[in-house]
Amino acid sequence: MAKTQLMMLGPPGAGKGTQAKRLEDELDIPQVSTGDMLRDARRRETELGQEAAEYMDDGELVPDDVVIGIVEERLQQSDADEGFILDGFPRTRKQAESLADMGVELEAVIKLQVSEDEIVRRLSGRLNCPECGAAYHEEFDPPEREGRCACGSELTRREDDRPEAVRERLETYTDETKPLVTFYRDRGMLLEINGEGSPDDVAARIQDAIGVST
Numbered sequence: 401m402a403k404t405q406l407m408m409l410g411p412p413g414a415g416k417g418t419q420a421k422r423l424e425d426e427l428d429i430p431q432v433s434t435g436d437m438l439r440d441a442r443r444r445e446t447e448l449g450q451e452a453a454e455y456m457d458d459g460e461l462v463p464d465d466v467v468i469g470i471v472e473e474r475l476q477q478s479d480a481d482e483g484f485i486l487d488g489f490p491r492t493r494k495q496a497e498s499l500a501d502m503g504v505e506l507e508a509v510i511k512l513q514v515s516e517d518e519i520v521r522r523l524s525g526r527l528n529c530p531e532c533g534a535a536y537h538e539e540f541d542p543p544e545r546e547g548r549c550a551c552g553s554e555l556t557r558r559e560d561d562r563p564e565a566v567r568e569r570l571e572t573y574t575d576e577t578k579p580l581v582t583f584y585r586d587r588g589m590l591l592e593i594n595g596e597g598s599p600d601d602v603a604a605r606i607q608d609a610i611g612v613s614t
C-alpha cells in the first residue's frame with residue numbers, strides 16, 4: 401500500500417499543529433513536528449536541546465543540518481512505515497531538497513492561510529502543557545480546569561510566543577519558509593486551505609481537499 405506522506409505549511413500560529421494532530425487521529429499515521437521534537441530535547445536538557453534553545457527563543461531557525469538529522473532519524477522509526485504528517489519541516493529550501501534526497505515523495509503540502517491579526521490573537525492566547533505537549537487557547541480552546549492540562553500538569557506559555565519573538569518568527573517565515581509555497585506549487589503538490597474559522601471548519605476543508613471522509 402502507498403504511504404500517506406503529508407506536510408503542513410504556514411506561518412507561526414496558522415494551526416499546523418492543531419490540524420496535524422487531528423490528521424494523526426483520522427489517518428492513524430504520526431505527526432512529525434520538529435518544533436515538538438526540539439522542545440522535548442530542551443526539556444531533557446540534551447546537547448541538541450541546549451543548542452536549539454538559543455535559536456528558538458529568538459524566533460530564529462535552528463541550523464538546517466541539525467534539523468535534517470533529527471527528521472531523517474525520526475522517519476526511520478517503524479510507526480512511520482505507513483506514512484506521516486510533517487509539521488514544521490521543511491522550512492528552508494535546503495530542508496526541502498534534503499527531504500527529496502531521503503526519498504520522500506509528498507502526496508500533498510497543506511498550506512494554511514491565516515491573516516496576521518489572527519496569528520497574533522492565536523499566539524497571544526496559547527497555553528501549552530510542558531509534560532504531554534497538548535496545546536490550548538485561553539479563548540478558543542480553554543482547558544477544563546483553569547491553568548491545568550487534562551493530564552494534570554500546569555500549563556505554561558511558550559517562550560517564543562512573546563510579542564518580540566513572534567515578530568521575529570513572522571519575519572523568518574517570510575524570508576526563509578514562504579518561498580517553499582512557490583517551490584511546492586511548481587511541483588503540483590500545494591493545497592491552499594483557508595485556515596480561519598473554527599478548528600472543525602478548517603479540518604473539514606482539509607478533509608475535502610485531500611479526499612478523506614470521517
Ligand code: AP5
Nearest residue numbers: 412413414415416417418434435456462488522526598599
Ligand atoms: P514550531 O513549533 O514549528 O512553531 P511554528 O511553526 O512557529 O508554529 P506554531 O507551533 O507556533 O503554530 P502552529 O501553526 O502549529 O499553530 P497551533 O496549531 O499551535 O517551531 C518553533 C521553533 O522551533 C522555530 O521558531 C524554530 O526555532 C525551531 N524549528 C522548528 N522546526 C524547524 C525547522 N524545520 N528548521 C529550523 N528550525 C525549526 O495553533 C496556535 C494557537 O491557535 C493554539 O493556541 C491553538 O489552540 C489555536 N488555534 C489553532 N487553530 C485554531 C482555529 N482554527 N481557531 C482558533 N484558534 C485556533
